[in-house]
Amino acid sequence: MKSIEVCLSPDLIGQYDLRGKSTVIVDILRATSCFTSGIANGVSEIVPVADVEDCRLMRDKGYLLAGERGGELIDGFDMGNSPFDYLQSSMKGKRVAATTTNGTKAIHLSAESDEILIGSFLNLSAVAEYLKDRDRVMVFCAGWKGKVNLEDSLFAGALIRELQGVHQPIDDSGLICRSSYVTVREQLYDVISKSEHARRLSGYNMARDIEFCSRLNEFNIVPQVRNGSITPS
């Protein structure tokens, strides 16, 4: 049987050996939901960058700058961290440099993996389908400042359910995520709305983003990370 395991936080990744594995990076609110939306919408490349000032330097290389701090657009940036920003028709063919602390950290910490994929509820089935012939899968939840978070772990549980009969969860984190997802899967939006992250970033636009990020299978694509850059697979 093929295997699937779950790392619930970047602070725990040292416990895992990523060599030979296909790693799925998950940061549901909102980095990997944005990246999935952007690539599905025809964005040609997205470069995740941890630091705002490093991101700013990407403008001279022809990148649009994406980012928010405290829910506000960053001065001099072109767009925010909403998936709707990535879904504008004007984005087709564009290259984007996006600030995201947790997502960037998870991507850097996955370097030893055989391949790195971008996962979100928006492309859940596409990711599962892609992984069916891969022997060893790692779901890497980006969390928030090292803390375990609800929405990323629910995605892990959802992916384990999708791969049932093909991949066996081999660590307890996977079992926890699977049973947690089973309880709340009919009410994903409601439950994610009560997560720590959602409570931190409340407000009208955020509610719209959370509703969108909780949707299943809007897009049939699997973005890949190669050399720190996200492109279509």
Next chain:
Amino acid sequence: MKSIEVCLSPDLIGQYDLRGKSTVIVDILRATSCFTSGIANGVSEIVPVADVEDCRLMRDKGYLLAGERGGELIDGFDMGNSPFDYLQSSMKGKRVAATTTNGTKAIHLSAESDEILIGSFLNLSAVAEYLKDRDRVMVFCAGWKGKVNLEDSLFAGALIRELQGVHQPIDDSGLICRSSYVTVREQLYDVISKSEHARRLSGYNMARDIEFCSRLNEFNIVPQVRNGSITPS
């Protein structure tokens, strides 16, 4: 509303401020199940010790020595790590020094808490009842070598359910544990039998231990940790 939160691994405890909190140490297989059983059976004091050789030094101070390595009794020790060892009638009034790596680490890392309690399924309701007038509760899962484990997180979910309406889970780990527990609560023994820990330590006696450690409310006591020593509350 009073609060409850869950730390899923000693490797994550640095994210939490334990001051002013009542911390419940959980190491279902089998340290805190043993300690609960022993104190319920009249053992007067249990000292958890990480290292086998440090434990051995406790004999001269009048302690019985408890411990296993690889499922075998340790040479020169009086008893193993089974709750049934702690339930022998000959244990009444005795003092025990017990080797437990994960449990001892969690206890040491909880030193800043207002108080430290020992939790297991065996005394779930007693712990919940005790905590009802405490404002801030931390459930500290001992895990296994830093890894998140299933049985400790299920206890956290069970305790959150018991305290429903009194304590609100304020972190996502608590929400994950609660929904995970809801799915599997009717089949605790079966589910815990499939955990990583149970698979590591299989065999006849271990199955009996797991069955016992999965039972709810066998004992109406709340052991406390004071100065590194576990005694009745």
